[in-house]
Amino acid sequence: xxxxxxxxxxxxxxxxxxxxxxxxxxxxxxxxxxxxxxxxxxxxxxxxxxxxxxxxxxxxxxxxxxxxxxxxxxxxxxxxxxxxxxxxxxxxxxxxxxxxxxxxxxxxxxxxxxxxxxxxxxxxxxxxxxxxxxxxxxxxxxxxxxxxxxxxxxxxxxxxxxxxxxxxxxxxxxxxxxxxxxxxxxxxxxxxxxxxxxxxxxxxxxxxxxxxxxxxxxxxxxxxxxxxxxxxxxxxxxxxxxxxxxxxxxxxxxxxxxxxxxxxxxxxxxxxxxxxxxxxxxxxxxxxxxxxxxxxxxxxxxxxxxxx
Amino acid sequence: xxxxxxxxxxxxxxxxxxxxxxxxxxxxxxxxxxxxxxxxxxxxxxxxxxxxxxxxxxxxxxxxxxxxxxxxxxxxxxxxxxxxxxxxxxxxxxxxxxxxxxxxxxxxxxxxxxxxxxxxxxxxxxxxxxxxxxxxxxxxxxxxxxxxxxxxxxxxxxxxxxxxxxxxxxxxxxxxxxxxxxxxxxxxxxxxxxxxxxxxxxxxxxxxxxxxxxxxxxxxxxxxxxxxxxxxxxxxxxxxxxxxxxxxxxxxxxxxxxxxxxxxxxxxxxxxxxxxxxxxxxxxxxxxxxxxxxxxxxxxxxxxxxxxxxxxxxxxxxxxxxxxxxxxxxxxxxxxxxxxxxxxxxxxxxxxxxxxxxxxxxxxxxxxxxxxxxxxxxxxxxxxxxxxxxxxxxxxxxxxxxxxxxxxxxxxxxxxxx
Numbered sequence: 001x002x003x004x005x006x007x008x009x010x011x012x013x014x015x016x017x018x019x020x021x022x023x024x025x026x027x028x029x030x031x032x033x034x035x036x037x038x039x040x041x042x043x044x045x046x047x048x049x050x051x052x053x054x055x056x057x058x059x060x061x062x063x064x065x066x067x068x069x070x071x072x073x074x075x076x077x078x079x080x081x082x083x084x085x086x087x088x089x090x091x092x093x094x095x096x097x098x099x100x101x102x103x104x105x106x107x108x109x110x111x112x113x114x115x116x117x118x119x120x121x122x123x124x125x126x127x128x129x130x131x132x133x134x135x136x137x138x139x140x141x142x143x144x145x146x147x148x149x150x151x152x153x154x155x156x157x158x159x160x161x162x163x164x165x166x167x168x169x170x171x172x173x174x175x176x177x178x179x180x181x182x183x184x185x186x187x188x189x190x191x192x193x194x195x196x197x198x199x200x201x202x203x204x205x206x207x208x209x210x211x212x213x214x215x216x217x218x219x220x221x222x223x224x225x226x227x228x229x230x231x232x233x234x235x236x237x238x239x240x241x242x243x244x245x246x247x248x249x250x251x252x253x254x255x256x257x258x259x260x261x262x263x264x265x266x267x268x269x270x271x272x273x274x275x276x277x278x279x280x281x282x283x284x285x286x287x288x289x290x291x292x293x294x295x296x297x298x299x300x301x302x303x304x305x306x307x308x
Numbered sequence: 309x310x311x312x313x314x315x316x317x318x319x320x321x322x323x324x325x326x327x328x329x330x331x332x333x334x335x336x337x338x339x340x341x342x343x344x345x346x347x348x349x350x351x352x353x354x355x356x357x358x359x360x361x362x363x364x365x366x367x368x369x370x371x372x373x374x375x376x377x378x379x380x381x382x383x384x385x386x387x388x389x390x391x392x393x394x395x396x397x398x399x400x401x402x403x404x405x406x407x408x409x410x411x412x413x414x415x416x417x418x419x420x421x422x423x424x425x426x427x428x429x430x431x432x433x434x435x436x437x438x439x440x441x442x443x444x445x446x447x448x449x450x451x452x453x454x455x456x457x458x459x460x461x462x463x464x465x466x467x468x469x470x471x472x473x474x475x476x477x478x479x480x481x482x483x484x485x486x487x488x489x490x491x492x493x494x495x496x497x498x499x500x501x502x503x504x505x506x507x508x509x510x511x512x513x514x515x516x517x518x519x520x521x522x523x524x525x526x527x528x529x530x531x532x533x534x535x536x537x538x539x540x541x542x543x544x545x546x547x548x549x550x551x552x553x554x555x556x557x558x559x560x561x562x563x564x565x566x567x568x569x570x571x572x573x574x575x576x577x578x579x580x581x582x583x584x585x586x587x588x589x590x591x592x593x594x595x596x597x598x599x600x601x602x603x604x605x606x607x608x609x610x611x612x613x614x615x616x617x618x619x620x621x622x623x624x625x626x627x628x629x630x631x632x633x634x635x636x637x638x639x640x641x642x643x644x645x646x647x648x649x650x651x652x653x654x655x656x657x658x659x660x661x662x663x664x665x666x667x668x669x670x671x672x673x674x675x676x677x678x679x680x681x682x683x684x685x686x687x688x689x690x691x692x693x694x695x696x697x698x699x700x701x702x703x704x705x706x707x708x709x710x711x712x713x714x715x716x717x718x719x720x721x722x723x724x725x726x
Contacts, residue, residue: 012526012560012592016315016394025584025596026555029536033609033650057584058596061549062541144387151382157716166382170718171408171633173415174707175555176647180716194396196387 017203024051024191025058026175027154031136031189032058032065034179038136038189039096039129042068044080044087045254046211047140047192050200053209054191055138056091066138067094071125073117073256074101075233080254083212096132098124117256126162129186136179138189144196154193160184197252198277205270216273217250217265228261252277313389314522319398319413319446321437322423327454331423331492331513332386332399338499339514341388383413392518403433407666407681410437411631411721414444415707419520421450421513422473426459426489429469435476436666442480443629443683443723445703448520449477451487452513457494461504480669486520488513526592530618531559532697532705534649535611539598551582551598552607557649557704560592561599561615568619569605570612570695576601610651612695612705620705622693628708628722629664629699630686632678638686638710638720639677645711646690649704652711654691661685678720686722699723 014022028051031038040055042048055064070084088095100120103109109120129137143150153169155177170178179187192200204211222229222245223238229249230237237258238244249262250273267273322328335341386397398413400406414420420441424434441449451473459465470487477485488497489508496502499514511519539551565578580600581591591597599613607613614620626646632638638657646655663675663684671685678684688710699706710720 013314013522014595016313019315019594021584022555022594022596026536029553029555029596030650033537058553059537059539060582060585061546062539062543143385150384150386169382171412171721172718173412173709173721174704175416176649176707176709178647178709178711178716178718180645180711182715194385194387196389198389199394 017199017206020195020199021054021203023175023194024054027177027189027191028055028058028064028138030177030179031138035136035187037132037134038066038138039069039132039134040064040066040138041140042070042084042087042095043140043254044070044076044084044212045140046200046204046215047142049087049209049211050195050203051138051140051191052087052091053207063092067096069096069098069125069128069134069137071098071121071128072100073121073258074099074104075117075257077212077214077231077251077254077257079214080212083210087210096128098128100124114258116259118259121256122162129162130160130184134186135181136187136189138191140192141190142192142195142197142200143190152190152193154190155179156188156190157181158186158188162186164188198274201270201274201277205274212254214251214254217248217268219246220249220262221245222247222249222262229263230261231257233257313392313394315394315396316419316517316520316522317396317398317417318419318421318517319400319410319417320421320423321400321410321413321440322421322452322454326423326425327492328399328423331421331452331454331490331498332397334492334495334498335397335514336386336388338495339388339390341386383409390514390518395517407436407440407683408631408633408721410440411444411633414440414446415703415721417444417446418522419448419450419517420446421452423452423454424469424473426453426455426465426469429465430472430476432667434473435668438473438477438480438482439666439669439683442477442482443631445700447483447524449482449485450513450516451477451485452492453487453489454492456489456496456502456505457491461489461491461502463505463507466508486510486516488516526558527560529558529593529702530620530697531561531565531593531615532557532620532702533561533597533599533613534651534705535607535609535613536650537609538607550604551600552613553596553598554613554650555596556591556593558593558702559615559618560590561597561613562590563588566616567601567613568616569607570614570619571622571693572606572611574603574605574607575616576603576605578602610649612649614695620695620697622695624690624693625658626688626690626694626696626708626722627725628686628688629725630678630684630710630720630722632680632682632684632720634712634717634719635680636712636717636719637677637679643713644688644719645713646688646694646708647711648694648696648708651694653694654713655688655710657686657710658689659687661687685725686720688722696724698726700726 103124153172223242250265251262267276384399388395400410400413422437453466453469466489474485490497497512533554533556535552535554537553539553541549563578568575579602581588582598583591640660642657644655645652662671662673697705706724708722
């Protein structure tokens with residue numbers, strides 16, 4: 001190796017965030033190029049906020065050629081809904097909402113005994129995909145989140161029932177993503193597949209991306225259940241024996257209030273959040289998601305049925 | 309970790325018997341990349357399977373079928389970081405019936421770790437793994453000679469295996485081999501240097517991963533920009549804006565470069581390059597960019613923008629080494645779709661002149677078909693001319709997929725020859 005080559009190598013070096021961003025933008029542009037009716041799943045959580053940010057950058061100065069789709073469990077954090085509506089308005093985007101509450105009210109879904117609504121999202125989601133004829137659904141899922149997701153493709157083919165069959169996945173080589181699908185089928189696409197929670201936060205810091213306030217430390221009334229701090233709400237908590245107290249907390253993930261726990265935290269800025277995650281001994285799902293603790297293969301089972 | 313940390317993609321190949329899962333588990337565990345709740349879940353699952361200690365293989369074998377059968381079926385991606393570097397690990401199964409998975413993992417890897425059992429040395433499977441790494445042009449290969457504790461940490465055993473492997477890999481065209489004696493079970497030379505092998509002065513596996521040069525110098529390669537999408541806002545602020553969006557596949561593009569668009573052959577000059585909102589004078593692989601040209605040309609998705617001075621020839625006849633991926637065999641005469649960069653065209657498999665045995669690199673003439681996991685040479689004729697590079701010159705412009713036109717399945721992965 002000559003010195004000249006080393007110098008050129010330094011000149012053309014890219015940081016890991018640059019490479020991850022370039023890869024994600026490439027994936028988002030492939031979706032725009034290959035599909036007729038793509039949509040971005042937008043929960044108002046940090047991963048979907050990053051994905052929308054990438055889509056805005058990928059097509060600038062034109063608007064991104066995607067609508068947004070939110071699956072509303074009916075038990076969302078009000079701060080997140082407010083953030084969602086403000087973001088949609090600011091960028092002049094179109095928002096579709098699939099409502100779990102409407103399905104329950106109409107008798108199409110039944111409330112679970114434990115009050116958890118995360119698993120109930122699958123039916124309104126897949127119905128909306130079918131009715132609106134979406135052929136590509138961009139999601140913020142990351143392979144580092146969960147062991148079943150570690151085996152997920154970037155372009156993941158779903159049949160007309162939205163089912164995922166891990167044994168029949170298409171091999172994915174180089175950066176050639178195969179989006180071919182039959183009528184009625186669709187493809188779930190995960191541009192953040194190779195990102196970790198820390199990458200997401202470092203990118204939020206670098207790009208100055210706004211998030212719902214609940215990601216930062218705030219005082220909140222919470223109670224303890226299954227080792228997590230849950231927030232009281234219409235969804236049913238707390239039970240009589242569960243004492244409510246006021247604590248300084250923040251959320252690491254954003255989901256249905258019934259199964260998304262807060263963590264004790266004094267981190268009020270992005271930099272403090274990054275320091276806290278770097279030192280954490282728990283994964284974000286382990287710390288804050290009750291729905292993944294149901295069984296060893298809880299996520300795989302939900303994904304097979306059409307979950308994100 | 310600062311935001312200037314670099315990224316290394318690497319793949320591991322080996323079987324349970326070589327201690328691959330133990331090595332991967334050790335890398336993750338000793339670099340403190342496994343968190344408390346993951347370890348607790350693994351310990352619980354291990355105990356319910358009647359194992360004594362935590363079985364680190366359960367960290368990577370995520371699917372129900374894999375856990376039930378105790379084998380790795382699919383490529384598992386793992387992520388970890390040290391203060392010096394971020395890593396993406398493609399953990400691939402080693403057995404011959406999963407060759408396609410190793411090919412998949414190797415296709416994006418800049419480094420491959422091939423494991424051998426020190427007691428067995430270089431075996432058939434090792435030669436197959438080396439051949440896959442060579443075929444896919446993985447720039448750096450690491451031979452991890454594992455279970456050194458079971459051969460008394462003997463230098464002679466290591467040296468013999470390293471020498472035999474390096475000679476074989478070099479013959480295959482692997483540019484660089486680094487051999488490391490390890491004991492994954494005890495952690496010797498994985499993250500921490502071994503106290504039992506004073507005779508070894510080289511890096512541990514993790515040290516090597518942290519320091520190996522990540523990318524080659526892009527200015528040495530011809531520039532290639534496959535167009536993914538044409539950005540045309542048609543708004544009052546940008547009535548005439550027309551930007552060509554894509555990810556630079558190789559080389560460096562500069563403002564002022566005279567360029568040719570293929571396959572049309574039209575020419576123009578680069579007047580602007582945007583790297584996601586930043587206007588720049590030059591951009592390089594693997595950046596995602598938007599390029600502006602001096603002339604309003606008819607350019608669409610699937611076209612290739614390339615400096616006129618280094619433009620490739622277009623061809624409708626491609627000879628390639630392929631790995632067949634699908635359960636349905638590939639036969640001469642098959643009508644397929646060929647996906648090359650951002651363009652998909654009709655094609656026909658004209659001939660399958662030979663099948664390759666990876667263990668000894670022998671060619672079998674006219675095999676009649678390629679079945680799952682077979683490596684072979686094929687001749688493909690496309691309906692339209694394509695600007696295909698030799699895979700040896702460009703991983704992204706020299707590779708392609710064959711798809712089934714009826715259901716869209718991915719059938720075969722191909723690497724074009726010169």
